[in-house]
Amino acid sequence: MTESMRAWRNESYGPAAGVRLERVPIPVPRTGEVLLRMRATALNAGDVRLMQGDPLLVRPVFGLTRPKHPIRGMDAVGEVVQAGPHVIGVEIGDIVVGELQGGGGLGEYAAVSAARVQPVPPGVDERDAVTLPISGGTAWQALDIAGVGLRRRAERVLVIGASGGVGTFAVQFAALRGAEVWASCAERNRALVERLGAVRTLDHRREPLSAIPGRHFDAVIDVAGGIDLRDLQRLVRDDGTIVLVTGDGGHVLGPIPRMLKAAFLSIGGGPGIRSLAATNRPEVITKMLELLAAGRFAPVVEREYSFDEADAALARIEEGHVVGKLVVRVS
Numbered sequence: 001m002t003e004s005m006r007a008w009r010n011e012s013y014g015p016a017a018g019v020r021l022e023r024v025p026i027p028v029p030r031t032g033e034v035l036l037r038m039r040a041t042a043l044n045a046g047d048v049r050l051m052q053g054d055p056l057l058v059r060p061v062f063g064l065t066r067p068k069h070p071i072r073g074m075d076a077v078g079e080v081v082q083a084g085p086h087v088i089g090v091e092i093g094d095i096v097v098g099e100l101q102g103g104g105g106l107g108e109y110a111a112v113s114a115a116r117v118q119p120v121p122p123g124v125d126e127r128d129a130v131t132l133p134i135s136g137g138t139a140w141q142a143l144d145i146a147g148v149g150l151r152r153r154a155e156r157v158l159v160i161g162a163s164g165g166v167g168t169f170a171v172q173f174a175a176l177r178g179a180e181v182w183a184s185c186a187e188r189n190r191a192l193v194e195r196l197g198a199v200r201t202l203d204h205r206r207e208p209l210s211a212i213p214g215r216h217f218d219a220v221i222d223v224a225g226g227i228d229l230r231d232l233q234r235l236v237r238d239d240g241t242i243v244l245v246t247g248d249g250g251h252v253l254g255p256i257p258r259m260l261k262a263a264f265l266s267i268g269g270g271p272g273i274r275s276l277a278a279t280n281r282p283e284v285i286t287k288m289l290e291l292l293a294a295g296r297f298a299p300v301v302e303r304e305y306s307f308d309e310a311d312a313a314l315a316r317i318e319e320g321h322v323v324g325k326l327v328v329r330v331s
């Protein structure tokens with residue numbers, strides 16, 4: 001194996017235009033880790049936040065003056081080519097999917113804990129598998145928190161921000177759990193979101209949620225942000241739940257003020273408002289892979305980019321309004 005690899009790096013916080021393709025040493029897998037020869041990564045809103053260091057709140061953790069991990073890309077599909085000490089359950093040659101902590105997917109090789117990856121099942125397209133860990137996992141966990149599929153009655157769920165990375169999964173998974181799904185998205189994405197399983201779509205620019213009768217939903221999954229929390233509470237039954245997925249907010253504290261307000265408004269009855277901090281949950285990825293292999297849902301991919309176009313993919317996420325996911329084929 002050559003000792004260096006190509007990787008797209010953001011040495012300082014800033015826009016996609018500052019990301020450079022460079023030669024860097026291949027990572028060495030530590031105890032419990034495997035080295036992946038990367039095949040694909042999917043990019044997320046979170047990659048752009050870490051690239052820009054925005055909100056400032058992320059910097060004490062991810063690097064005060066510049067990123068500690070300068071290679072973006074958290075969703076990974078790759079071939080296991082080397083194992084560090086004490087690796088169990090993963091073999092050299094396996095094609096695996098999982099989440100790289102802090103990034104690394106936009107490099108030709110990445111080291112990852114063996115506990116965070118699992119084989120891509122036969123018949124599952126790598127392009128589809130790589131979209132699952134962050135966006136699929138977040139949608140799944142949001143529906144879990146909202147208890148969707150657990151109530152002993154027909155459920156009605158509203159997904160706000162239905163055409164994006166998390167939203168396209170949330171609509172499909174809520175429908176799979178048997179809920180009647182309503183979705184808010186832009187007019188141009190209505191047909192797509194209805195194909196994904198929404199029985200009713202609302203154009204978020206022209207059809208205000210205030211027109212919907214009160215207590216109409218058992219759960220609201222808010223991926224878009226920007227809507228007053230009291231207006232969201234009005235839409236949900238007293239025993240229902242609103243899940244705030246979005247990381248939107250101010251340049252300094254990001255979602256923190258909205259999360260505090262949500263906690264305050266949840267005191268003293270009425271629908272609870274829960275802020276989601278999705279975590280790496282291998283059992284959720286396993287479940288999604290099973291459903292994917294069975295053809296029960298289909299990830300939406302706006303476009304695949306080659307490795308040489310990865311900066312354009314980051315710029316596309318930065319621009320906003322992506323429909324579904326963006327995938328970068330690394331090799």
Ligand SMILES: NC(=O)c1ccc[n+]([C@@H]2O[C@H](COP(=O)([O-])OP(=O)(O)OC[C@H]3O[C@@H](n4cnc5c(N)ncnc54)[C@H](OP(=O)(O)O)[C@@H]3O)[C@@H](O)[C@H]2O)c1
Nearest residue numbers: 045138161163164165166186204224246247276277278321
């Ligand atoms: N809590 C967590 O653990 C967690 C995990 C993953 C992601 N996130 C956060 O979740 C958010 C969404 O992530 P993503 O990857 O899905 O981003 P995305 O692909 O950009 O999707 C955002 C979607 O929201 C839509 N939207 C914006 N304003 C809207 C409005 N007023 N009404 C309805 N829809 C609206 C956008 O549609 P248009 O195309 O019409 O603008 C877009 O489809 C980001 O802030 C991300 O950081 C949080």
